[in-house]
Amino acid sequence: MGNIGYLTKEGFRNLKVNKLMSIASITVLFSCLMLVGIAFMLLVNIQAFISGIESENVIMAYVKLEANEIETALVGDELKAINYVESVEFVDKETAYAEIKEDFDENLQAYLNGIGENPLPDAYKITVSDMSQFESVVNSVKTVHNVLRVRENSALARQLSGMRDSVTYISAGVILLLLIVSMFIISNTIKVTMFSRRLEISIMKSVGATNSFIRWPFMVEGIIIGIIAGLLATGAVWAIYEFALSSFTSVLSTFGTIPDVQFIKYAPYIAGAFVIIGIFTGMFGSSSSIRKYLKERKFVELEK
Amino acid sequence: MIEFNNVSKRYDNGTEALSDINIKIEKGEFVFVVGSSGAGKSTFLKLMMREEVPSSGTIVVDGAVLNKMKKREIPKFRRKLGIVFQDFRLIPNMTVFDNVAFAMRVIGTKEKKIRRRVPFVLSLMGLNDKARNFPQELSGGEQQRVALARALANNAEIIIADEPTGNVDPQMSYEIVDLLMRLNEAGTTVIMVTHEHSLVRCFDKRVIILDKGSVVADGGTLIREAATSHINAASEITNEYVVPPEEDYSAYVEDPATAQPDSDFIMMGEEFNADGGEE
Numbered sequence: 001m002g003n004i005g006y007l008t009k010e011g012f013r014n015l016k017v018n019k020l021m022s023i024a025s026i027t028v029l030f031s032c033l034m035l036v037g038i039a040f041m042l043l044v045n046i047q048a049f050i051s052g053i054e055s056e057n058v059i060m061a062y063v064k065l066e067a068n069e070i071e072t073a074l075v076g077d078e079l080k081a082i083n084y085v086e087s088v089e090f091v092d093k094e095t096a097y098a099e100i101k102e103d104f105d106e107n108l109q110a111y112l113n114g115i116g117e118n119p120l121p122d123a124y125k126i127t128v129s130d131m132s133q134f135e136s137v138v139n140s141v142k143t144v145h146n147v148l149r150v151r152e153n154s155a156l157a158r159q160l161s162g163m164r165d166s167v168t169y170i171s172a173g174v175i176l177l178l179l180i181v182s183m184f185i186i187s188n189t190i191k192v193t194m195f196s197r198r199l200e201i202s203i204m205k206s207v208g209a210t211n212s213f214i215r216w217p218f219m220v221e222g223i224i225i226g227i228i229a230g231l232l233a234t235g236a237v238w239a240i241y242e243f244a245l246s247s248f249t250s251v252l253s254t255f256g257t258i259p260d261v262q263f264i265k266y267a268p269y270i271a272g273a274f275v276i277i278g279i280f281t282g283m284f285g286s287s288s289s290i291r292k293y294l295k296e297r298k299f300v301e302l303e304k
Numbered sequence: 305m306i307e308f309n310n311v312s313k314r315y316d317n318g319t320e321a322l323s324d325i326n327i328k329i330e331k332g333e334f335v336f337v338v339g340s341s342g343a344g345k346s347t348f349l350k351l352m353m354r355e356e357v358p359s360s361g362t363i364v365v366d367g368a369v370l371n372k373m374k375k376r377e378i379p380k381f382r383r384k385l386g387i388v389f390q391d392f393r394l395i396p397n398m399t400v401f402d403n404v405a406f407a408m409r410v411i412g413t414k415e416k417k418i419r420r421r422v423p424f425v426l427s428l429m430g431l432n433d434k435a436r437n438f439p440q441e442l443s444g445g446e447q448q449r450v451a452l453a454r455a456l457a458n459n460a461e462i463i464i465a466d467e468p469t470g471n472v473d474p475q476m477s478y479e480i481v482d483l484l485m486r487l488n489e490a491g492t493t494v495i496m497v498t499h500e501h502s503l504v505r506c507f508d509k510r511v512i513i514l515d516k517g518s519v520v521a522d523g524g525t526l527i528r529e530a531a532t533s534h535i536n537a538a539s540e541i542t543n544e545y546v547v548p549p550e551e552d553y554s555a556y557v558e559d560p561a562t563a564q565p566d567s568d569f570i571m572m573g574e575e576f577n578a579d580g581g582e583e
Binding site: 006017199200202203204205206207208209210211213214 | 353376378379380381382383384385387389393395397406407409410411412415454457458
C-alpha cells in the first residue's frame with residue numbers, strides 16, 4: 001500500500017496538532033512505565049540480595065574418618081552427580097585445620113601443633129543451583145556412601161525461597177496493575193483526541209474513507225506516544241536508580257553486603273520492554289477507543 | 305438511480321421520523337427536498353447515505369440495496385456520493401487546496417492525481433486564486449464552494465447538499481445553487497435539501513416536500529406552489545417553523561440568452577476517468 005507514508009505523516013501531524021493531548025498521554029504513560037521500572041529494579045535488587053544470602057548457605061558434607069583417599073574422591077564424584085548441585089569443592093582436613101588454627105593465639109597453636117593430630121574430617125562444600133531444591137539435595141547428600149555428617153540450614157533456605165516467591169508475585173501484580181492503568185488512560189486520551197478531531201473523522205466518513213484508513217494515523221500516534229514514553233521512562237528509571245544507589249548504599253551496607261546490581265546490565269531489556277509495552281498500550285488503547293468511536297458516532301451531526 | 309420503497313424510519317427513542325415514503329429519483333435529475341425542521345429531511349439524507357438503516361422498506365442507490373449492504377461495503381458506496389454540509393466542514397488548519405486534497409487522500413488517491421485534480425475542481429468553483437488561503441480567510445459563500453469542490457474531488461455521481469445555503473448570504477446562495485445546476489447539466493444527480501422556498505422558486509426543478517415524515521408533494525412548479533403554501537399554513541399553526549424572509553433571487557438570475565455554456569463542466573467526468581479512474 002502506497003499510503004503508509006501519508007498515513008504515518010498524518011500520525012505525526014496529529015501529534016503536533018494535538019500537542020497538549022500528546023504531552024498529556026506521554027506524561028501519563030511515562031509515569032506508569034517509570035513506576036513499573038522502579039518496581040522492576042526493586043525486584044531485581046531484592047532478588048540479588050536474597051541470592052547473595054543464599055549463595056552463602058552451603059551444604060557441608062563431612063567424609064568418614066576411616067575412608068581412604070579413593071573412597072573420599074568417590075564421595076566427591078557422587079556428590080557432583082546429584083541434581084541441582086552447582087559446585088562441589090573439596091576441603092581437605094589439613095587446610096581446614098590450618099585455617100582454624102590461624103585464628104587461635106600462639107600458645108594454643110603451639111599446643112595443638114605439639115599434639116600433631118588433626119581431629120577434622122575431610123569435607124565437601126556443596127552449593128545448590130536451585131534454592132527451592134535445597135532440601136532434596138540435602139537428603140540426597142545424606143544418602144551418599146561414606147558421608148559422616150551433613151551440616152546445612154534448610155530453614156533459612158525455605159524462608160529465603162518463600163521470600164523470593166512472594167516478592168516476585170507482588171512485583172508482578174504491581175507491574176500488571178500499572179500496565180492495565182496505563183492502557184486505560186491511553187485509551188481515554190485517544191478517545192478525547194478522537195473527539196477533538198471529530199470534524200476530520202466526519203469528513204473522512206462522508207467521503208468514504210475506510211475505517212482502517214481513519215484508524216491508522218491514530219495508531220501511529222499511539223505508537224509514537226508509546227515509544228517516546230518508553231525511552232523517557234528508561235532514562236528516568238536509570239537516573240532515579242543511580243541516585244538511589246549512591247544515596248542509600250552507605251546506609252544499607254550496615255545491614256550486610258549490598259549486591260552490586262548495575263542498571264546498565266538491564267537497560268537494554270528495560271528500554272526494549274518499555275518501547276514494546278508502549279507500542280502495545282498505545283496501539284490497543286487507540287484501536288479499542290477508535291473502534292468504539294467509529295461504531296457509535298454518526299457523521300451527519302457533529303457534537304459541539 | 306435512487307429509490308425509496310415504502311420506507312419508514314423509527315428511532316430507538318420512539319420518534320417516527322419517516323413513514324411509508326416512496327420516492328424515485330432518476331439519474332441526472334435535480335431535486336429540491338423541502339420541509340420544516342422535524343419534517344424528516346435529515347433522516348431522508350441519512351438513509352440515502354447509509355448512515356441509518358430504515359426500520360422497514362427498501363432503499364436502492366445506484367443499484368445497491370442499502371438495507372443489505374455490509375458494513376465494509378459502506379466506504380466504497382460513499383465514494384459515489386459528494387456530500388455538502390450546511391456548516392461547510394472545512395478543516396481550519398488546512399489550506400483550501402489541502403481541504404480538497406484531503407477527501408482524495410483519505411481514500412488512497414495517488415499524490416500525482418491529486419495535484420492535477422484539485423486545481424481543476426477549484427477552477428470549476430472559481431477558487432483558483434484561493435488555493436493557498438485558509439478557510440477562515442474566505443467568505444461563507446467561498447467556503448461553501450470549497451466544500452462543493454471537495455464533494456466533486458472524487459468525481460461523485462450524486463451530490464447531496466444538506467442546506468448548502470444555510471450559512472451564506474442571498475447572492476452567494478443563488479450562485480451556489482447555480483453551480484449545482486451546472487454540475488447537474490454536466491450529468492451529476494443533485495439532491496439539495498433546503499427550507500428556502502424563495503430560492504427554490506427561482507429554479508424550475510422537481511421539488512419534494514416533506515412534512516411530519518411524509519411526502520406531501522412531489523413534482524414541478526404547480527405542485528410546488530401549492531405545497532409551499534401548505535407548509536406555510538402548517539407552520540403558522542404549529543409555530544415551529546418560521547418562513548424565512550422572502551428574498552428576491554430574481555435579480556441574480558442570468559439571462560439565458562447571454563449565458564455561456566460552460567465547457568469545463570461538460571468535460572468534468574471525462575478528465576477524471578482519463579487518469580485511469582478510481583483504484
